[in-house]
Structures are given as C-alpha cells and as structure tokens.
Amino acid sequence: MMKEVVEKLEEIVEKDFILTKKELIESYLFDETSIPVRPKPTLNCIVVKPENSEQISRILKLANEKRIPVYPRGGGTGLVGGAVPTKDGIVISLERMKRIEVDRENLIAVAEAGVTLGELLKVVEEAGLSFPPHPGDEGAQIGGLVACNAGGARAVKHGVMRNFVKGIEVVLPTGEILNLGGKLLKNNMGYNLMHLILGSEGTLGIITKAVIRLCPKAEYTLTLVLPFNSRHEALSTVPTILTKGISPLALEYVEKELMEKSAMHLGEKWNIEGKVFLVVILSGTQNEVYNEAERINQICSEKGGLEVYVAERQDEQNTILKIRSNIYTALKEESADIFDTTVPPSNIGKLADMIDKIAEKYSAYIPVYGHAADGNLHAHVMKKDIDKYEKIKSEIYEATINLGGVITGEHGIGKIRVKELYKFMSPKSIELMIGIKKLFDPNNILNPGNVLSIDENQALRTEQ
Ligand SMILES: Cc1cc2nc3c(=O)[nH]c(=O)nc-3n(C[C@H](O)[C@H](O)[C@H](O)COP(=O)(O)OP(=O)(O)OC[C@H]3O[C@@H](n4cnc5c(N)ncnc54)[C@H](O)[C@@H]3O)c2cc1C
Structure with missing residues (x-):
C-alpha cells in the first residue's frame, strides 16, 4: 500500500522531497508536547514537502480518494500533540513554502x-x-x-x-x-x-x-517590573491598571523562584527584590509611555507594591523579557505537562490560589505564571508527580470551569485534551462541530483524532 502511495506522490512532488526512511522521518513524528503525555506516533508514514498549493491540492485529492490520513505539520512547536501522526498516513510539511x-x-x-x-x-x-x-x-x-x-x-x-x-x-x-x-x-x-x-x-x-x-513601528517601549510581597496584592493591581485606561503591550505575572530558575538556566541573574512580580511592557510615544509608567507607579504603591524597577535600555528590556519567556524552557526537563487554562481576568488570582490548594492536597509542586491581563494562567504538573497527573489535571480544569473559564486559551485541544473537550463542552456544540468537520472532510482524512474524534465520538459522548 505505502509503496503504491509513494509512487503516486512521486508524480506530484520531486522524489527528494518525499521521505520514508526511519532516520529521515523521525523528527516529524513528535512536537514539543512533553514526553509523558505525548501521543504515540505511527512509524509507518510518508513525509512530503510540497512547494505550492497545487501540489498540496493533488496530494489531498489522492489521500481523499484512497482514504489515507494526512497530518499537516508546521514548526512542530505545538504543546498538545496536534502535529503528531498517530495513524499510518502522510505528513505534509509546509517547510518549503517560504515566500x-x-x-x-x-x-x-x-x-x-x-x-x-x-x-x-x-x-x-x-x-x-x-x-x-x-x-x-x-x-x-x-x-x-x-x-x-x-x-x-x-x-x-x-x-x-x-x-x-x-x-x-x-x-x-x-x-x-x-x-x-x-x-x-x-x-x-x-x-x-x-x-x-x-x-x-x-x-x-x-x-x-x-x-x-x-x-x-512603536516609537518607544519601556519595561517595568512591579514587585509585591503577595500574589493577592499583585493580581488585584491588574484590573486597576486596565480600568484606568492603560493598555500595556504585555502584563505578565511571575514568581521569584521561577524567574531565578529561568535566569540561571540562561546564565543570567534575577536580582529584583520581592516575592512575586508583574512585568509590564509599555509602548507608544515617549511621552505616552512615561505618562503611563508614572500612573502605574502610583497604582502600584497604593496597592502595597515595592519599589518599581524601570528598564529603559533596550538590551535590559530584552533580558527581562527573555527571562520571563524562558520559564517554560527552564522547567521543561522536569515538566510532565503545561496547562493554559483561561478565566475572566479578574478571576486569575482565585484560580492561582485554587491551584495552590490542589498542589497542597496532592503534596505536589505546581508552579504557576502567566498572561495576567488575559486571565491566562500556565501551570505545570511535574514529572515527579506523574502518578497524580490525571487527578490534578481534572481538578484544575474543574476549578477553571467553575470560575467561568475554558481549559485552553492558547495551545488548543490537539490530541491530548480531546476527552476533556467532550467533558466540558455542551453536547449541542460538539454535535455542531462534528457536523462542520464532516462537511469539510467527509472521509475524516485530515488530522484524524485531533480536536474531535469522529471514530470514538459516540463512546466519548456517552462516557460524559
Ligand atoms: C517555547 C514555546 C513557547 C510557546 N509560546 C506560545 C505562546 O506564547 N502562545 C501560544 O499560543 N503558543 C505558544 N507555544 C505553542 C506553539 O508555538 C503554537 O501553538 C504554534 O502556533 C504552533 O505552530 P507550529 O508551526 O509549530 O505548529 P505545529 O506544532 O507544527 O502544529 C500545530 C497544529 O497546527 C496544525 N498545522 C500546522 N501547520 C498547519 C497548516 N499550514 N495548515 C493547517 N494546519 C496546520 C498541525 O496539524 C497541528 O494540529 C509555544 C511553544 C513553545 C515550544
């Protein structure tokens, strides 16, 4: 079967861009999803690298006719197993389409x-x-x-x-x-x-x-680090900043231990005093930015914050952002899964506290940080707590839903959160999504098992 498909593909795409050897396809079988929760890939697939839409169209016509699963693949940086081919089929990598x-x-x-x-x-x-x-x-x-x-x-x-x-x-x-x-x-x-x-x-x-x-291009940017002694003080500052009409480029919540760990991972140092921080990036004209910084400084001191750290030099601003961005990378080796649950922004503090309680209940370490102004919180279950993973995940999701939130605000459902989609979405919404999927993809060839499961749809629905 695969030999016959390869021959057909060779009529569409140059031979050099069709890979079948194990050592060549290996890096297309996984994404950035942590190993403990990553879906198991098939080893029996063909990787094709088309150079234009017409070639993709012909590949899909072929796959549709022969009912062959097709997996679109981008940079492979997804965190929910979306690009992982789980059934024998074709991986279409878009890497040559770069105009x-x-x-x-x-x-x-x-x-x-x-x-x-x-x-x-x-x-x-x-x-x-x-x-x-x-x-x-x-x-x-x-x-x-x-x-x-x-x-x-x-x-x-x-x-x-x-x-x-x-x-x-x-x-x-x-x-x-x-x-x-x-x-x-x-x-x-x-x-x-x-x-x-x-x-x-x-x-x-x-x-x-x-x-x-x-x-x-924004004329000017400024990065502020607002230190606090408690999470409650820090997170209650966020709605005040936003309701005063200040609209930062970014407003992140981070904790000292994680910033120190990330800085160490990068060979940098995190020297700002305080237990928790809001990292705020402002952009606009120089006047606008300094005016907003002044108002944030005022709000911060009214909310019990410590002395605000202002980074003006671009290299210093870049370092702060890099340290924040690399928390994920610094935790990666020890992490079993990263969540991206999202609640109405004013509830993010409650969600973080509930996650702390869940951590205490299971004697687990669950670091949290995130995009505070979006209500989007990242929490990690660590590999050392893998035996409690399902229970912790379930309780974090329940807490999020009870606070009016969703189980994912960024990374999506992929192949590792399908069960939870069925659990937390209304049956009517699932029915409509299945109907849409069937209309676009009548033979369920495109990324089967991702987001929805047509094969297991009935079983998943009755399980809930
Ligand atoms: C260090 C790090 C930081 C990250 N930060 C963020 C963040 O801040 N915010 C955020 O939202 N995500 C973040 N992510 C997750 C990831 O970068 C995003 O989900 C990104 O959109 C994935 O793009 P990709 O090209 O790598 O897709 P892949 O991982 O290759 O694929 C992801 C999904 O998209 C589908 N897909 C890929 N290309 C196509 C296409 N051309 N047509 C149709 N479907 C396609 C795949 O089938 C799969 O289901 C981060 C990941 C890492 C590792």
Whole structure:
C-alpha cells in the first residue's frame, strides 16, 4: 500500500522531497508536547514537502480518494500533540513554502505557511513596520500559528493571531483551493469561513498562505517590573491598571523562584527584590509611555507594591523579557505537562490560589505564571508527580470551569485534551462541530483524532 502511495506522490512532488526512511522521518513524528503525555506516533508514514498549493491540492485529492490520513505539520512547536501522526498516513510539511512580501501602503504582509515567526519578524522589521503580537516560539510557522490561533504575552493591547489575519489561502481535505478574506479591513460577505478555519488546528483544511495585518513601528517601549510581597496584592493591581485606561503591550505575572530558575538556566541573574512580580511592557510615544509608567507607579504603591524597577535600555528590556519567556524552557526537563487554562481576568488570582490548594492536597509542586491581563494562567504538573497527573489535571480544569473559564486559551485541544473537550463542552456544540468537520472532510482524512474524534465520538459522548 505505502509503496503504491509513494509512487503516486512521486508524480506530484520531486522524489527528494518525499521521505520514508526511519532516520529521515523521525523528527516529524513528535512536537514539543512533553514526553509523558505525548501521543504515540505511527512509524509507518510518508513525509512530503510540497512547494505550492497545487501540489498540496493533488496530494489531498489522492489521500481523499484512497482514504489515507494526512497530518499537516508546521514548526512542530505545538504543546498538545496536534502535529503528531498517530495513524499510518502522510505528513505534509509546509517547510518549503517560504515566500513573503510586505505591502507597506496597506500595512499588510502576505506570507506562505512555511515562513517562521522569526522570519516574519525580521522581514517586517526590515520594512520599518511591526507585527506586535509574539504568539509563540519563533520556530513556529505562519500556518501553525494561524491553525492554532496562537496567543502569547503581547495579546493584551493588540489581541491574538485571529486579530491579525485578514485573509487565507486554504486547501480543503477534498482538494479544492479556497481564498478567503484578503487585504480588507471590512468584509461582511456571508458566513465568515476564514474565522472557522483559524484555530481549527489542522482539521478543516491546510493553510497555505496568510494575509497578515501589520502596524507602524512603536516609537518607544519601556519595561517595568512591579514587585509585591503577595500574589493577592499583585493580581488585584491588574484590573486597576486596565480600568484606568492603560493598555500595556504585555502584563505578565511571575514568581521569584521561577524567574531565578529561568535566569540561571540562561546564565543570567534575577536580582529584583520581592516575592512575586508583574512585568509590564509599555509602548507608544515617549511621552505616552512615561505618562503611563508614572500612573502605574502610583497604582502600584497604593496597592502595597515595592519599589518599581524601570528598564529603559533596550538590551535590559530584552533580558527581562527573555527571562520571563524562558520559564517554560527552564522547567521543561522536569515538566510532565503545561496547562493554559483561561478565566475572566479578574478571576486569575482565585484560580492561582485554587491551584495552590490542589498542589497542597496532592503534596505536589505546581508552579504557576502567566498572561495576567488575559486571565491566562500556565501551570505545570511535574514529572515527579506523574502518578497524580490525571487527578490534578481534572481538578484544575474543574476549578477553571467553575470560575467561568475554558481549559485552553492558547495551545488548543490537539490530541491530548480531546476527552476533556467532550467533558466540558455542551453536547449541542460538539454535535455542531462534528457536523462542520464532516462537511469539510467527509472521509475524516485530515488530522484524524485531533480536536474531535469522529471514530470514538459516540463512546466519548456517552462516557460524559
Ligand atoms: C517555547 C514555546 C513557547 C510557546 N509560546 C506560545 C505562546 O506564547 N502562545 C501560544 O499560543 N503558543 C505558544 N507555544 C505553542 C506553539 O508555538 C503554537 O501553538 C504554534 O502556533 C504552533 O505552530 P507550529 O508551526 O509549530 O505548529 P505545529 O506544532 O507544527 O502544529 C500545530 C497544529 O497546527 C496544525 N498545522 C500546522 N501547520 C498547519 C497548516 N499550514 N495548515 C493547517 N494546519 C496546520 C498541525 O496539524 C497541528 O494540529 C509555544 C511553544 C513553545 C515550544
């Protein structure tokens, strides 16, 4: 079977870009999901690297006709097993689709799916413009970022990936190529199919191109570190900052122990006094930024905060952000899973406290940090507590839902949170999602078992 498929694929894509040998396909079998919870990949798959949408269309037509599972793959930085091929089939890697152009007049970049976030940032910077959100690892690709509707630390002021995507080219599982949206700021033509595909995690179509909104370069940025002696003081400061009309680029909650660990991991030092911190990035004109910094300083002292640390030099600001961003990397070796539960922002302190109680109940270590202004909290279950993993996960999810939240605000469902989607989403919503999936992908060939499980749908529904 596989031999026959390879022969057919060779009629579509050059031989050099079709991989079947174990040592060549190995790195396409996993993503960044921690090993203890990562789905088991099949070893029997073909990796294809097409160079354009037409080739992808032909591959999907072939796969649809022969009922072969297809797994779209971007940078492989996903944290929920989304890109892992779990059934014998074809992995389509977008890595060769790297064309990008900037339209300065319309403040738009048009990027093919294989352009990485790092590459997009570089091209946009060279064009004297900016792409303000930083929605994931810089090795993540545009296709993956769009497919996952990635978020990141800088969503406070500008929003998540969805707020920046104005158009896409997508290849449907049946092979048709659709162009949805465009360089438009207003578009009310019928149902918004584009927004259905954004965040569909590679289950409704393969995104091959995205039209991305850009911004003028921010004139000035300033990074503030607000130290506090208690989590309660720190987190109660967040709504006050936001309701005063201050709109930071990022507003992050971190704890001393984690910043020290991350700094050590990077060969840096974290010397700012305090038990917990809010890291605030401000952007705008120099006047605006200093005015906002002054007001934040005032709010912070009214809320019992310690002396605010102000980083003006760009290299110092970069170091603080790097230390914050690398908490995940510093914990990675010891971590069994990272959650990205999200609650209404004013409830984030309650969620963090409830997670502390769960940690105490199970004598576990559960570090927390996150995007405070978005209500998006990262909590890790560590490998040493793996025997209690299912119970801890279940209680953290229950607590989140009870606070009006969702089990994922960033990383998505992938293949490791499908059961929980069925548990926490209404049966009618699941029924509608299954209906949509069947309409786009009648033979369930595209990333089967991701987000929804058509095969186990009935069993999962009755289990709840
Ligand atoms: C260090 C680190 C930091 C991170 N920070 C953040 C963060 O701040 N915010 C955040 O939201 N996430 C974050 N992530 C998670 C990850 O970067 C994002 O989920 C990102 O969107 C994944 O993109 P990718 O190209 O690596 O996709 P992959 O991991 O390759 O795939 C992810 C999913 O998208 C699908 N997919 C990939 N490409 C396409 C395509 N062209 N068309 C259709 N489907 C496709 C795959 O099938 C899969 O289901 C982080 C991960 C790491 C390792």
